Amino acid sequence: MIKDFEKVGLFGLGQPNETFAQYFIGKSYLNPICMESIGILNVTFEPKCRNNWHIHRATKGGGQVLLCTCGEGWYQEWGKEPRKLTVGDSVIIPPEVKHWHGASKDSWFAHVAIEVPGENTTNEWCEAVTDEEYEKL
Amino acid sequence: MIKDFEKVGLFGLGQPNETFAQYFIGKSYLNPICMESIGILNVTFEPKCRNNWHIHRATKGGGQVLLCTCGEGWYQEWGKEPRKLTVGDSVIIPPEVKHWHGASKDSWFAHVAIEVPGENTTNEWCEAVTDEEYEKL
Numbered sequence: 258m259i260k261d262f263e264k265v266g267l268f269g270l271g272q273p274n275e276t277f278a279q280y281f282i283g284k285s286y287l288n289p290i291c292m293e294s295i296g297i298l299n300v301t302f303e304p305k306c307r308n309n310w311h312i313h314r315a316t317k318g319g320g321q322v323l324l325c326t327c328g329e330g331w332y333q334e335w336g337k338e339p340r341k342l343t344v345g346d347s348v349i350i351p352p353e354v355k356h357w358h359g360a361s362k363d364s365w366f367a368h369v370a371i372e373v374p375g376e377n378t379t380n381e382w383c384e385a386v387t388d389e390e391y392e393k394l
Numbered sequence: 395m396i397k398d399f400e401k402v403g404l405f406g407l408g409q410p411n412e413t414f415a416q417y418f419i420g421k422s423y424l425n426p427i428c429m430e431s432i433g434i435l436n437v438t439f440e441p442k443c444r445n446n447w448h449i450h451r452a453t454k455g456g457g458q459v460l461l462c463t464c465g466e467g468w469y470q471e472w473g474k475e476p477r478k479l480t481v482g483d484s485v486i487i488p489p490e491v492k493h494w495h496g497a498s499k500d501s502w503f504a505h506v507a508i509e510v511p512g513e514n515t516t517n518e519w520c521e522a523v524t525d526e527e528y529e530k531l
Binding site: 347 | 404405406427428430431432434455456457459461463481482484486488506508510
């Protein structure tokens with residue numbers, strides 16, 4: 258299945274995401290595109306895989322932009338309706354906003370994640386998106 | 395032809411690039427993805443279209459990252475061999491380096507351009523890539 262996916266994922270599957278696995282449900286993969294002047298990573302999610310609710314903290318600037326390049330997924334901000342994502346969609350994630358993103362139930366999903374530079378930027382990881390919440394999508 | 399292209403260009407054709415037309419040979423199109431916290435634009439070039447040699451100036455940070463999403467094109471830094479670009483390629487353009495990019499002779503080309511934030515960032519536009527240079531590719 259991964260092999261088939263690699264053919265359509267524009268920016269490469271990369272390696273299993275072991276660094277942040279504790280903040281994900283399901284398997285994800287990271288492929289660094291740029292880790293110098295700015296952080297740009299390709300993130301691939303297997304079906305049902307999603308990250309925990311999290312917040313991009315910054316005292317100035319910060320946040321993240323997602324460019325969806327493959328499959329179907331979801332993005333949701335705390336207290337808002339989930340937004341379905343498909344190829345060609347982009348998401349501007351503001352700093353200080355609790356949110357999660359990941360694949361849909363029956364599709365792999367890939368997005369490029371662009372870290373918006375800022376001051377005192379950190380990621381605050383919160384609770385998982387429960388199966389109960391996820392199954393409602 | 396544009397209509398066909400729109401179907402495959404992931405991040406939209408947008409509008410004719412009138413703002414920078416004077417620095418391009420051929421027709422190009424700009425579709426802004428994010429113009430707030432960071433500058434992210436989708437740029438589409440018709441076949442043979444390329445921008446002039448140019449330099450992303452900055453006293454700190456700066457430069458640009460290209461993510462190629464459609465067709466075939468070229469990237470060249472001053473004094474170096476041209477690099478052929480295809481879907482899934484990325485280019486990290488350092489600040490202060492003279493370069494150009496654009497489509498190949500017989501293909502449309504699209505890339506997302508991510509502006510790396512910096513201090514005192516400006517674009518310095520230089521001479522065009524002549525037909526003679528371009529035809530050698």
